[in-house]
Amino acid sequence: MTGGERKQTAKPILVKTTDEIKIMRDANQIVAETLSMLFDVVEPGITTFELDCLAEDLCRKRNSTPAFKGYHGFPSSLCVSINEEVVHGIPSRKRKLKKGDVLSVDFGVCYKGFYGDSAVTIPVGKIKKPVHDLLRVTKESLELAIKEIVPGNRVADISRAVQSHAEKNGYSIVRQFVGHGIGNSLHEGPEIPNFISKGQTPRLIEGMVVAVEPMVNLGTHKVKVLRDGWTVITADKKVSAHFEHSIAVTANGPLVLSDRSDFSDK
Ligand code: MG
Ligand code: MG
Numbered sequence: 001m002t003g004g005e006r007k008q009t010a011k012p013i014l015v016k017t018t019d020e021i022k023i024m025r026d027a028n029q030i031v032a033e034t035l036s037m038l039f040d041v042v043e044p045g046i047t048t049f050e051l052d053c054l055a056e057d058l059c060r061k062r063n064s065t066p067a068f069k070g071y072h073g074f075p076s077s078l079c080v081s082i083n084e085e086v087v088h089g090i091p092s093r094k095r096k097l098k099k100g101d102v103l104s105v106d107f108g109v110c111y112k113g114f115y116g117d118s119a120v121t122i123p124v125g126k127i128k129k130p131v132h133d134l135l136r137v138t139k140e141s142l143e144l145a146i147k148e149i150v151p152g153n154r155v156a157d158i159s160r161a162v163q164s165h166a167e168k169n170g171y172s173i174v175r176q177f178v179g180h181g182i183g184n185s186l187h188e189g190p191e192i193p194n195f196i197s198k199g200q201t202p203r204l205i206e207g208m209v210v211a212v213e214p215m216v217n218l219g220t221h222k223v224k225v226l227r228d229g230w231t232v233i234t235a236d237k238k239v240s241a242h243f244e245h246s247i248a249v250t251a252n253g254p255l256v257l258s259d260r261s262d263f264s265d266k
Contacts, residue, residue, distance in 0.1 A: 015208055025255075029116070044097055117211045137165065138171075174223055175195055
């Protein structure tokens with residue numbers, strides 16, 4: 001889940017111990033396993049409600065609790081956002097996936113008091129080339145941002161990496177929602193915008209854990225929130241993509257806690 005609308009009161013930046021980062025790795029690996037499982041089950045005809053049930057079941061089987069359910073009143077375990085939906089879509093029994101859709105799934109858990117948070121955009125069957133390219137570039141923008149997560153860099157270095165790669169490829173960056181620090185709370189400081197703005201940003205120090213989550217649009221950067229109070233869509237109804245990892249700042253460089261390499265993504 002994203003850090004929500006900007007201009008909230010700044011949340012504290014909390015540095016974690018090595019042992020705490022180990023627990024956060026475990027939390028994020030439950031998220032990684034769940035997203036990987038969703039890659040395998042997503043197909044035309046399945047409802048987003050079924051996906052929500054599968055994710056929640058696996059999360060509870062791993063002795064964790066879904067982080068988003070009940071968060072500011074969000075009703076479900078997964079955020080499911082299809083095509084022009086950017087983030088925070090609500091699973092529904094009535095919403096079946098169709099061939100050619102792209103599904104952004106965002107999932108978070110709480111395990112032993114610590115949070116994990118990660119998101120991916122999954123193609124449903126074969127998708128059109130422009131949409132495929134959008135997904136690839138959004139994922140690349142996250143990978144480039146991760147390389148900047150080293151002690152001594154600033155949050156702006158993360159933001160710049162995402163923004164420059166996405167905009168160079170002709171896409172736009174959602175500005176209303178941002179990434180965030182993560183730890184004992186789902187959303188801690190600092191905010192991690194996917195774009196550069198004026199003013200100095202916090203320096204990255206060893207022990208910080210950040211959730212970086214580019215939301216990249218095919219058309220306008222402008223978004224609006226639907227009447228359900230949650231679902232964010234692009235103002236021009238063009239497709240949006242969302243990828244997110246939770247990453248620890250360590251002396252040895254970025255440690256991607258939600259890495260899925262132990263699981264079998266298609
Ligand atoms: Mg998330
Ligand atoms: Mg998040």
